[in-house]
Amino acid sequence: MGEISCAGSSTIQIRCNLELCREYVESQQAWSDGGEEHSWTAKETSKDIFATVLTASWYKNRYPQYTIGIALSSTFTLFRWDLSSQSLVITQRGPQFPAMKIDSGKFSYHWWNIELQASYRQARQLPLTRENISHLSSEPTVAQVRRLFENLGLQLPANSSDSDIEDIIRQALHDRNPYE
Structure with a gap:
């Protein structure tokens, strides 16, 4: 749910498309039977995206063989x-909806793999290189997370506070697993 902009330099900034986040929230709420999904906002969806990026970067930094x-x-x-x-x-x-598992030897696995690889190649890939992520500590600070997003060319929403970044860190590294 990113939007790419290039402001007359070699730096490419990707900012979270809050309108697309809003559309996502509305689609989830349309299928929801109430509860916490009706209080979910585009800003929380945006934080979820940043938390996913932080999680992936943190694991890539800790386990470079993956x-x-x-x-x-x-x-x-x-x-x-x-x-x-x-x-x-x-x-x-979430856990109230059944998951589907397709083993690698199955015919449909092959075609879904091709589909997902094509989608991945068509999207804006983030450079999870050592130079962009190696500064992350085992418990990243707000400053480290801001630097990570800057290194990756991700622009936080203008009104992102340190408290918002702390929420992203908590969600990325300390959130409960909804499937347990």
Whole structure:
């Protein structure tokens, strides 16, 4: 849910598209039967995106042998995709909705793999290189997280406070697993 802009320099900034976040929230609320999804906002969705980027960067920094990539798209999907060499897991909205697991030997795994790889290549890939992420400590500070997003060319919303960054850190590294 990113938007790319280039302001007359070699630096490319990606900012979170809050209108697309709003559309995502509205689509989730349309399918929801009430509860916490009706209080969810575009700003919280934006924080969720930044938390995902922080999580991926933190794990890539700690475990460089893993292949971890993040790409931002100007569209959204109602599904979540987790692809590994062993399987593809497709989830939606949380534990109350059944997940689908497709093992790597299955015919449909091959085609979903091609689809997801094509989507990834078409989106804006974030440079999770050592030079961009190696400054992250085991418990990143607000300053380290701001630097990470700057290194990756991600522009935080103008009104992002230190408290917002602390929320992103908590969500990225200390949030509970909704599937447990």
